[in-house]
Amino acid sequence: MSKARVLVGTRKGAFILTADGKRKTWDVSGPFFNGWEIFHMKGSPADPNRIYASQTNSWFGQVIQRSSDGGKTWEAPGGGVGKSPQGWPMGESNRFVYDASAETGKPLTTHQWYDGTQHPWEFKRVWHLEPSPNDPETVYAGVEDAALFRSTDGAHSWQELAGLRGHGTGPKWQPGAGGMCLHTIILDPSDANRIYIAISAAGAFRSDDGGKTWKPINRGLHSDYLPDKNAEVGFCVHHIAMNPARPGHLFMQLHGGVLRTDDAGDLWKEVGTGLPSDFGFPIDVNSHEPETIYVIPIDQNAGRIPPEGKLRVYRSRTGGGDWEPLTKGLPQEHCYVNVLRDAMAVDRLEPCGIYFGTTGGQIYASADAGNSWEAIVRDLPSVLSVEAQTLP
C-alpha cells in the first residue's frame, strides 16, 4: 500500500509526518534543526528519499540541508567534518551570490524599498526549493531579494539564472511585508524549458527557454494599491498552483483575488467571487481533478485572521467561481491563526489528501479530498511550509 509523507517547516525546526495510505494514524518525527527556521522542505519527484531543506535564521544566515534517506539523516552539502572526501568546495551549499559577471550575469541593480527609494539587491534567505521532476541532483531555489538560483550537483553549488533579475523591470519591484521574495517555482513536467515563478511584490513571470529570458505574465491582475491599471509588474502574488498533469492551466491567490489562466499566464481571469475574503495565501489543485481547487480565505483588514474566527477551506470543483466551505473537523469559533503561502499541499493518493499548517502550530489533514479534516499534530512551532510526498 502506498504511503504519505508530509514535510513541515516551522519557525523552530523541521518535522516529518508519515502514515500508510489510509492516512489515519501518523508518526511524527523531529524536530530536526531545532532552533532554526526551516522556510521550506521538498522531496525530489525523481527520488523521494532525496529531500532538500532551507535552514535559516537571523543570526547565522542561510544553510541548505539535504537528506538521501527520506529525512532520517541530513548533511549540508559541501560542508561538515569528514564529509568531503571528494574534495567538495568549501561551504558552497549556502553560497548564493548574484551573478553579475559579464559572461552570464546581469549588473547588480536596485529595486524599490518600502519608502519608495531605490535599494540594492541583497541576499537574505531561500524561501522555496523546487527539485527537478527528472533529476534528483537538480534543484531550483527562490530567494530574497528576489532571484532564481539552480544547482545541478545536489545543492553543493548554486548559479543564479540572472535573466530574471535582469529582466529590466527590477527597479519597479518592491518588497511585501515579509521581504522581496521569490516564493513560487513551477517546473512544467511536459516542457523542460518552461518555468513559472512568482515574486512579492513584482508578480508572475514565465520562461520558455529554461530560465535564460523571462516574460511578466500579469495581464488580468488588478490591485487597489497600483494606480496604473495596466501595470506590467508590481503585483503582490501570494501563490500559484498547477496540476502537473495539466500544464498551462494555473490558479493564483493574489493579495486581493483568486484567478486562473488557461493559456500559461498570458491572461488571468478572476474566479474568486463568492469567497468570504479575496485575501489569503495558499492555493492548491486536487491531484486527480484538475478543476478542483482549494483556498483558505483570510480577513486582512481584521489582522489576517480567518473571517468570523472560523477556519474554513474553500473548495471549487469548477475551477473557481462556485465555492463551498469545508468545515468538518476544523475549528468554527475562536480561531485566529493564519496559513502561510507555502503551507498547503496535496498528495497523489486516492482520494486526494490535502494538508495545511497554521501559525498556531496545527497540521490539518484531509484524506477525502477536503470533505473532513483532522489535526495530525496540534502544538508545533508556527508553521512556515508544508509539502506532501506520495511513497510507493
Next chain:
Amino acid sequence: MIRVVLPSHLRKLGGTGGEVQLEIEGQATVASVLDALEARYPSLAGTIRDHATQQRRPFLRFFACDEDISHEPLDAPLPEAIASGKEPLYVIAAIAGG
C-alpha cells in the same frame, strides 16, 4: 594555537564539539581565525561572515580578553593572550528572538 568559543547553534552545525582549537599561520587576526575555522569546518562558511560582503553578520559579535572587538578591522592583530591561546576568542550571538 588559538582557541575559539562558538555559539551552540554553530557548534552543532559545524559538528565542532566544544571549544575549537586552531593553528594559524602568520599573524592572528579575526579574519585569519575565521579563515582557518571555515577551512576546517566548511559548513560554517557564510554563517559568521556574509558570503558576498565578508562582513560580520549583524547579530554576532567578537570578544577578546573581555573586550568587544566587533568594530575593529577584521585584519587587526588580536591581543597576545588570544594569539598564544591563553584566552579564547568568543563569537557571541545576540540574545533575541521568541
